[in-house]
Amino acid sequence: MNIFSYHLVKIPYSLAIKGLFSNPIDKKTEGLIHSEYMTAMTLGSPIMSSSRFLIKQVAIFAQWENENALESYLKEEKFGKILTKGWHVRLEFMREWGKISGYKIPEQKTKLENKASPVVAVTIARMKPFAIPRFLRWGRPVEKLVRDHTGTLLSLASIKFPNIVSTFSIWKTEKEMTNMVHGHSDMPKPKRHSDAMKERERKNFHFEFTTLRFKPIAEFGFWNGQESYIPNLKNK
Template sequence: MSEIQFHTQEIFSFHQFELPFYKLPYYLFFYLKRKKVKGLIHAETLLPMQLGESILSKNRYFFSRVVLVAFWKSEEDLDLFLNLSPRDPMRFGWQIRLRLYRRWGKIKELDSATLYPKNVDLAKPVIAITLARLKISQLFRFTKWGKPVEKQVRDHPGKKIAFAAFRPFRNFLTFSIWNSEKDMIDMVHGMDSEKDGLEHKEAMVERNRKDFHTEFTTLRFEILKEINMNARN
């Protein structure tokens, strides 16, 4: 595949960046929504959270940071946006560029996303992102079943990075990088109860019994490029 062909394919990008606390409401609820950004199909901004911490603990929330997942018509459009926004905090954080190869479930804003042929070596790192619109009436059940899963993912030996994020009152995301696709699949299905745990498997059974969400999708990605602008400064 040529460089030009690759550069004009659809991509996803995931960003994490710092900003002053007083700007948090703007970035959570209005950022990119009032702009006509060329090539941006959909974006979600959320407040990141530490897995496994109590929802009442201040240690759970990163109040000077946001994460953003974006779906672009092409990598060129992402580069153009970043180059035309020289003082945007998004430019100075961490970003990873992704190609989608598996989707389970449905979020209407991402329905049009292309599933590219799987080029992932089972022994190489992969990324999983979930997006969910919670039913407010299911908040207690969601917390009850989700908390053990958070600890399972946090403590799994095959996980490189993992955290959750939310935007009040019903939007949730999880992001995780795994040493290999096999590690991730083993955790999801509880292949080895001692190493992988059974919490995720049990939570899926409960979700199938009575769904927590109005919309939910799990996306699996090949890693194309990782950029840490902070490391350049």
């Protein structure tokens, strides 16, 4: 069964710079379907700030033929061993909106155990370069909404030059996430996300865009000194 994994790790500056120009995960890695190597960003941070681009902090979003392929990569490959020093979560696919090239969205979909189960959301966009200023104007308020939302357990953004932008968020429950999406949360200015979606429908920011929803199945390691971001999840 296909699985996805999302990794966060801090790496040396020299390796981070190299990663800006080439993905350190070989496309021919056995069992790998697709991966994106991205530089982490703080959601909602000012565009021109040190917290906007966290050059030594990287995010990897990958799809694997099965969990054994991921295990082998982490144990046997040089960059895989680096990833084991960070944090990652393993994911089973639930739903997709939109389309993105590279990943192969499974026909088989999983379901949450119950309404109180946590859920993970990943968005990936391939931006239209001239739409980036307008995207930032509409997107930063949404970033702040997700970052500060009482329903999130962990959230961040990431970027891959020249035009890939992504977000990652873990939510306490699916209902809290969908309420945010539709502007029904108790947060200040709750319609920031729904307003941005209306603007996207009016005039698209992207060549490609998708939102993916996942069931987390296992969590490993530490990120920023913390482990076990996801409650009631059996760690391995």
